[in-house]
Amino acid sequence: MNFVQNFPFFSIILSMFSGIVSSVLPARAAKWLNTILISVVGAMSAVLLVYLMGTGESYVYWMGHFPAPWGNEIRAGVLEAGMALFFCVIMLLSMTGGRKKLLGEVEYSKHNLYYILVNLLLSSLLALVYTNDLFTAYVFVEINTISACGLIMIRQNGRTIEAAVRYMIMSLLGSGLFLISLCMLYDLTGHLLMSNIKESVAVLVSHHQYSVPLMTTIGLMCAGLAIKSALFPFHSWLPDAYGYSTVSSAAMLSSLVSKGYIFLLIKIFYRVIGFEIIAESKVINVLFVFGLLGMIFGSLSAIRENDIRRMISFSSVAQIGYIYMGFGLGTESGMTASIFHILSHAATKSLLFIAAIGLTDVSKGSRQIVDLTGAGYRNKIAGFAFTVGSLSMVGVPMFSGFVSKLLFAEASIGHTYKMLPAVIVLAISTILNAIYFMKTVIRIYVPERRKDCEVITIKNEKEYAVTLVCFIVLNVMLGMLSQPIVQWIHTGLSMFG
Amino acid sequence: MVGPNLFINYGEAVAVILFGIGFSNLLLQKNLIKKIIGLNIMDTAIYLFLAEKGYIAGRVAPIVVDGVQEVEAYINPVPSGLVLTGIVVSVSVTAIMLSLTIRLYRRYHTLDLDEISMRLKKEGL
Numbered sequence A: 001m002n003f004v005q006n007f008p009f010f011s012i013i014l015s016m017f018s019g020i021v022s023s024v025l026p027a028r029a030a031k032w033l034n035t036i037l038i039s040v041v042g043a044m045s046a047v048l049l050v051y052l053m054g055t056g057e058s059y060v061y062w063m064g065h066f067p068a069p070w071g072n073e074i075r076a077g078v079l080e081a082g083m084a085l086f087f088c089v090i091m092l093l094s095m096t097g098g099r100k101k102l103l104g105e106v107e108y109s110k111h112n113l114y115y116i117l118v119n120l121l122l123s124s125l126l127a128l129v130y131t132n133d134l135f136t137a138y139v140f141v142e143i144n145t146i147s148a149c150g151l152i153m154i155r156q157n158g159r160t161i162e163a164a165v166r167y168m169i170m171s172l173l174g175s176g177l178f179l180i181s182l183c184m185l186y187d188l189t190g191h192l193l194m195s196n197i198k199e200s201v202a203v204l205v206s207h208h209q210y211s212v213p214l215m216t217t218i219g220l221m222c223a224g225l226a227i228k229s230a231l232f233p234f235h236s237w238l239p240d241a242y243g244y245s246t247v248s249s250a251a252m253l254s255s256l257v258s259k260g261y262i263f264l265l266i267k268i269f270y271r272v273i274g275f276e277i278i279a280e281s282k283v284i285n286v287l288f289v290f291g292l293l294g295m296i297f298g299s300l301s302a303i304r305e306n307d308i309r310r311m312i313s314f315s316s317v318a319q320i321g322y323i324y325m326g327f328g329l330g331t332e333s334g335m336t337a338s339i340f341h342i343l344s345h346a347a348t349k350s351l352l353f354i355a356a357i358g359l360t361d362v363s364k365g366s367r368q369i370v371d372l373t374g375a376g377y378r379n380k381i382a383g384f385a386f387t388v389g390s391l392s393m394v395g396v397p398m399f400s401g402f403v404s405k406l407l408f409a410e411a412s413i414g415h416t417y418k419m420l421p422a423v424i425v426l427a428i429s430t431i432l433n434a435i436y437f438m439k440t441v442i443r444i445y446v447p448e449r450r451k452d453c454e455v456i457t458i459k460n461e462k463e464y465a466v467t468l469v470c471f472i473v474l475n476v477m478l479g480m481l482s483q484p485i486v487q488w489i490h491t492g493l494s495m496f497g
Numbered sequence B: 001m002v003g004p005n006l007f008i009n010y011g012e013a014v015a016v017i018l019f020g021i022g023f024s025n026l027l028l029q030k031n032l033i034k035k036i037i038g039l040n041i042m043d044t045a046i047y048l049f050l051a052e053k054g055y056i057a058g059r060v061a062p063i064v065v066d067g068v069q070e071v072e073a074y075i076n077p078v079p080s081g082l083v084l085t086g087i088v089v090s091v092s093v094t095a096i097m098l099s100l101t102i103r104l105y106r107r108y109h110t111l112d113l114d115e116i117s118m119r120l121k122k123e124g125l
Helices: A003-022 A027-055 A078-105 A108-130 A134-153 A157-191 A194-206 A211-230 A238-244 A247-273 A274-282 A281-303 A308-329 A333-361 A378-394 A401-410 A419-444 A460-481 A482-496 B001-007 B010-028 B033-054 B078-108 B113-123
Strands: A061-063 A072-074
Touching: A003 A027, A003 A061, A003 A072, A003 A078, A003 A108, A003 A134, A003 A247, A027 A078, A061 A194, A061 A247, A061 A460, A072 A078, A072 A108, A072 B113, A078 A108, A078 A247, A078 A333, A078 A460, A078 A482, A108 A134, A108 A194, A108 A247, A108 A460, A134 A157, A134 A247, A134 A419, A134 B078, A157 A194, A157 A211, A157 A482, A157 B078, A157 B113, A194 A211, A194 A247, A211 A281, A238 A247, A238 A308, A247 A274, A247 A333, A247 A482, A274 A281, A281 A308, A281 A419, A308 A333, A308 A401, A308 A419, A333 A378, A333 A401, A333 A460, A333 B113, A378 A401, A378 A419, A378 A460, A401 A460, A401 A482, B001 B010, B010 B033, B033 B078
Parallel strands: none
Antiparallel strands: A061 A072
């Protein structure tokens, strides 16, 4: 066995242990440990990605050297390694972007607690990405929920505690459904490892046995993970949770936490149930309808919103709708588009959250869009970054959002009865996106000099500016180099099979 | 066809009904403590379901006392392991929910989530 193959296990265990060690470290040391950890895990994932690209096949890693039906397993393919790398990059940038703001938002004595939560979040995300065992996935789903809840409520005010309670209630409903569906699947198949379940499910389907319980199980599993990732009717907790937590938390919650669950759902589609069975089932039609509804209603709520951070949060609801719409198409190209949108949305949404905080800082801390008049001149880099993020969300060529919209449109074309609704809603949602994002961009570039507000230049906040530049580069890269990325997603999905 | 199966597996049926009760309590109750009770009913129902599925009538727990016997002598130990792990998880989420409830109660002196939301809107934070 090659040494590189240990890296997934190393990344999970390293991040978990750093979380534990951070609890006794002073805030400064915890900060450095966290930064180093994310960089090291990112580097390991990059090396693993290169290695897997070279060998061209995925591998299974036995935890504790017990063979297949009994032991716990980790599995790594190109898609997993690439996702882990991407999550690390986004997390690192979100942390550096909100670092200075964190001082004002969280008491200094509690900073090391914040880093514990971030490290735990990273470890649970990595475990969700790499695990090959459904029950392990459930346990890490819960760890992910707990650390996300901590990230919301570490900023102490009434709003965040209420948001955290609402978030916990919704998440617990979701994990309850996920757990019972997992137990039912265990009863139907007798296995907990993904590959073994898939074999048993294929046998059950070919013999037409237990078809109703199997479909119920699939439905419950999809519903559970959809609730946790805030698909449209279950999004009530989202605007408060993203809107009032710390900046770094909001960026990570929107771009990483919900994406972890969605990635788990993709793994369940491909590695547990089998994509053909999913594509023929009625479950994806339900996901398709709710995805479409989310795309429209998320954007409508965002238009009505006057608070810039809540507006960006509602936009997340719409973008999650896009991803589920791609699942609902039930084709390989639909899945590719959804996975690309996971990347594109993660890169753009965290950029928007971090840019928005720069804009509100130069407007006396007011988050009302009306008060942001001319903020783009007072903080040039944040204004520019917000514009880039908005253009990407709307889907202007050169930026990542354009490519994902193009992929969604391509995927829906040729579908007999889902093509028309998908394309029409895509168009409507794009227009709605343009309305609220362009409204804000125009507002921040209204030439009005306000003497009473401070001006922030790039020199004052180097770390913040560098972060935003990195985000912009990442966004443009996703938009311009889409071909190799789509190729990578295709290879990864074929390795899943 | 459905009838006899339902009566033979009455344990599972009860578990699923309890799950429904817990789920709707967690979703619909206004009082936070009642919500948490709903959460616990829901989780416990899942453990009952697992325990029902793991037990095979007339067999014993797989603890070797006088030499290893035939496989047919023992029940399936995996569901019991899952129940243990699940209990740990549900204890920790219950603890978090309770601590959040205490925080909210100290601040707003009510356990009604809707009322707290209304007050937050009035505060206009």
